[in-house]
Amino acid sequence: MIKIAENTIKRLIVYKKELNRLKAEGKKFIYSHVLAALSGSQPHLVRRDLMAVGYSGSPAHGYSVKELESSISDFLCSSRQVKVILIGIGNLGRAIIDYCHKQNPKIAISSAFDIDPNKINKEYHGVYCFHIDTARNYVIENEIKVAIITVPDSEAQTIATALSDAGIRGILNFTPGRLRVPENVYVENADMMLYLEKVIYFVQNV
Amino acid sequence: MIKIAENTIKRLIVYKKELNRLKAEGKKFIYSHVLAALSGSQPHLVRRDLMAVGYSGSPAHGYSVKELESSISDFLCSSRQVKVILIGIGNLGRAIIDYCHKQNPKIAISSAFDIDPNKINKEYHGVYCFHIDTARNYVIENEIKVAIITVPDSEAQTIATALSDAGIRGILNFTPGRLRVPENVYVENADMMLYLEKVIYFVQNV
DNA sequence: ATCACGCTGTGAAAATAATCACATATTATT
DNA sequence: AATAATATGTGATTATTTTCACAGCGTGAT
Known part of the structure; x- marks a missing residue:
């Protein structure tokens, strides 16, 4: 397994939390710069961090909130519960x-x-x-x-x-x-x- | 003011906590490698972090627990209370x-x-x-x-x-x-x- | 008095992390 | 169909952080 920086893990956990909130609010797509603002991060860093997760967004709509949340969730914790x-x-x-x-x-x-x-x-x-x-x-x-x-x-x-x-x-x-x-x-x-x-x-x- | 890394601050707070404990136990002097072990850090890093504080130890005895604690304490928080x-x-x-x-x-x-x-x-x-x-x-x-x-x-x-x-x-x-x-x-x-x-x-x- | 030891303090090097910059992709508009 | 606008993904770069390595010092032993 490739080594992931501890800071990346911490940020991914925060992204996930924000994505969950967005999902609950019914938001479908989000751009890296919006997620960054919500998470106290930077757009570049969001994209860099997501490379570790392996999920790709679309240049037109950004990231699917639902899919990205579940990708990060799986990445951080594979078990169901x-x-x-x-x-x-x-x-x-x-x-x-x-x-x-x-x-x-x-x-x-x-x-x-x-x-x-x-x-x-x-x-x-x-x-x-x-x-x-x-x-x-x-x-x-x-x-x-x-x-x-x-x-x-x-x-x-x-x-x-x-x-x-x-x-x-x-x-x-x-x-x-x-x-x-x-x-x-x-x-x-x-x-x-x-x-x-x-x-x-x-x-x-x- | 010179910029101090956030991680340095976090570690200094931990060092201070450990030094307080040592002080209570009556320990007078401590070496960087011992403080590192107690704080989950590294000897090099302890010495590097202490450069920010500006307190100097003695090669023979290491650091005075009491003086180092009070130096870090002053560095982190200048007010009395x-x-x-x-x-x-x-x-x-x-x-x-x-x-x-x-x-x-x-x-x-x-x-x-x-x-x-x-x-x-x-x-x-x-x-x-x-x-x-x-x-x-x-x-x-x-x-x-x-x-x-x-x-x-x-x-x-x-x-x-x-x-x-x-x-x-x-x-x-x-x-x-x-x-x-x-x-x-x-x-x-x-x-x-x-x-x-x-x-x-x-x-x-x- | 001299020597050996083992520590500190720090410049230099290495490793790591963050940022930049741009090629590429996707959609809306004309 | 072509164009414009905008966002992604990532190699390259820059900045930061950590580690190394060693000179210099103080102590205790001889």
Whole structure:
């Protein structure tokens, strides 16, 4: 497989999101410069990025919204549906369940896990919560590949290790600490404080 | 001012976080290769990034943890303390207030705003919540420069426009939509669904 | 006092990413 | 049917970012 730049992936995900919106609005075709404007990108870059996807538009109408959306969607994620688990039913965990629920039908949070007995055996926006100790088996039995970690900092490494042992392949980590995981586990750190610091930097310095 | 790459900024923020942890652990000195390992970076890149900050280490001991932390901190954010407001007391808003509270003493969420009467005039982790219509005046009177938006999608653009008019300079947007704001307002989009899609891509394709 | 070691700081090189520029294609118009 | 207008797709170019490589320095050992 040809190597695709990480930035290209990030932009493709944004294009896809915009295309979905356009599709819902009933728009049929879109030009690279319009998609660029909607996505905070550049027309040249949109076309360059789409080379990776392999979808071709028409000089007359631009890209078919529906076809391009489905091409990018297939490129980014070949499976029909991806099952994800979430560890840690705090405010953040609940926000994510709610959000995912309405946002992307291709991604389903199939179960949640927590250590607090008050949270276990309840449903949150349709997602059932089990005891955290059962997560390991759940991952094995259901061949879960991706987990979202929204537990308190102190628990993060323990659960990351357990999940890695059970065969998880990707973690979205909302914890501020850096997780030590095997080489073959991809970790994306989403430390919200860091985003805030970035905003503050650009406000003060640009 | 010399232009600093956005990636450099992101890494510096991570270095700072790690240095803070090391400081708390009582570590006095650190080498570039250790800091790199802790931050998911490379020794060369650490040294290159630190050129922007202008702090010099010693070949014998590496960098003084305390001094380097404070140099990066000053570089990223010169003010003693930054006041930030948060719009939208949902699960996500509460999670952020809680998190910010314990994470970074230099950044303070000075007030929160919501439209729901049940949430107004209450405190959340010590942050008082006002009616959303008062946000505009609050920004003007307190010279607030940075806002966090965690309202439902449909409200985001309205509040972003109001805040921009009131003189906000940076927005951390947790809403999936792209905000239209004046040129001089910096927007950082933190769409959690996008991070999740990124993880899924790398799990399936790398 | 001298030497060896291992680090930092940085110019230079390599790799990567973004932009340009234009040949090509498609449609609407005359 | 020919022409004009406009957008795509991509080789070439430029800009940016990362990595390399090594001089120079400070420390501890001999």
